[in-house]
Amino acid sequence: MTNYLFRTPVELAPSQQKITYKDKIMMLGSCFSENIGKQLHEAFFQVDVNPFGVLYNPLSISLSLERLIENKGFSRSDIFECQCLWHSFFHSSSFSDVSPEKTLSNIQARFDESCSFLKNTDFLLLTFGTAWVFEDRKTQTVVSNCHKLPSQHFNRRRLSIEEIVEHYTLLIAQLQQLNPSLHLIFTVSPIRHWKDGAHENNLSKSILLLSIEELQKKFKNVDYFPAYEIQMDELRDYRFYASDMLHPSETAINYIWEKFSDTYFSEKTKQIKQRLEMLREKMNHRPLHPNSPEYVSFLQQIELEKNNILNEYPFLKERIKDVNSRN
Incomplete structure (x- = not known):
């Protein structure tokens, strides 16, 4: 009988850069970074996951890292009130509170921890979720979270490959100056953004993938881990998805975690x-x-x-x- 393999395995070569238990790891990005960050934490690694909360687009991630590099903290002018809560456009709602003082305290305490952590981080893992961004119409700046404000407050647009590469070329140079031994690992989230339909989701993911490829060509300390390809090709069956048919299931997350371990752990x-x-x-x-x-x-x-x-x-x-x- 012919031995059929009813899947298309994503072949991964072991990385030359190995993560050890003495290393520090920082992660920023989509909720997929939270999934892998949780696995690292539960395995006793030194890890700092999403100090600004979940971030979905490349520009929000780069702006957050720039603030950490420059040690540019937050003040009362960086928060606003909406529906009886105080929020920050740089942060997820997990930092929001009824008290502006408490909101700022939550934000600044976490920021200070991560400022110190980044200077000594060995591996920085960044997960891009979508190429779509929301810009505050008043300030013309990209926001990380709209906090359910009316849509008329924002312009929505899709980033270009050139724009992402330009931002990250400057960012990586800053990171190398701050921490010369830092190694970067990029991933694209396997979570599909279905709001605009299948075609727009694929265009968005393609922009992210091509941007990372350009950065790999420019920098020796940049690596790519194919979480997206593992989910889309090796785990393409819907039994590897959560009930919404968009997010990876727990089984899929554990499988990708094992693949990550095989790639980066000795x-x-x-x-x-x-x-x-x-x-x-x-x-x-x-x-x-x-x-x-x-x-x-x-x-x-x-x-x-x-x-x-x-x-x-x-x-x-x-x-x-x-x-x-x-x-």
Whole structure:
């Protein structure tokens, strides 16, 4: 019988730049970056995910990074009130609050953390979601979130390849000056933006893909991870989508995460990751009978494994301690 393969695998060569447990990783972009960021966090990596909240278009991402590079914080003039909440056009609604002071406090605290983190980041992962942007008609600047303001406040347009490449050529030069050892990994979100239909979605994604290709040609420290292609080709069946038929399912996200791990982690890193994930699973266990001899023995085993890991990798101490504090 012929051995048929009923899918088209996306072949990936292992990256020359390997992510280790000593590295710092920053991620900005669409909600797909949140998915992979969560996986990295749960695997005990040092990761800072979306300090401005979810960002969908390349210009919002570049403007946010420019503010971090320049350490250009936020003031009262950067926020506005709408429907009893105070918002920022640079941030998602997760930062919004009924109090302007609290909104600014939330924004600035997160900003300060990420300013410091970026200077020492080893890998910067940027996920482009769409080439469409909304511009504030008053200021002619691209906004990251419209916060449900009426459409007449904004102009909507599609970015060109040239515009994206021009912005990122300047941005990457700034990043290299701030942090010469920084390595960039670009991805295009596999989440389809269906509001304008299938054809417009494909045009938008094509602009993003071609822009990244141009940046790869210009910079040696720029890499591309094909999350979009894995979802569209290797996982094209609708069983790999959520119920809205647009977002990847949990199974798909886990599969892409494994592909990412195979590409950017060495065998040693994968071994450490496996041990840490097993330790986390044990530490998160909730017993029916916490005073039983069996559970006391189980806790002793956890403590022994934790000490063994810390003896081998003492730099993981704070990260394991963080799990303890949440249990």
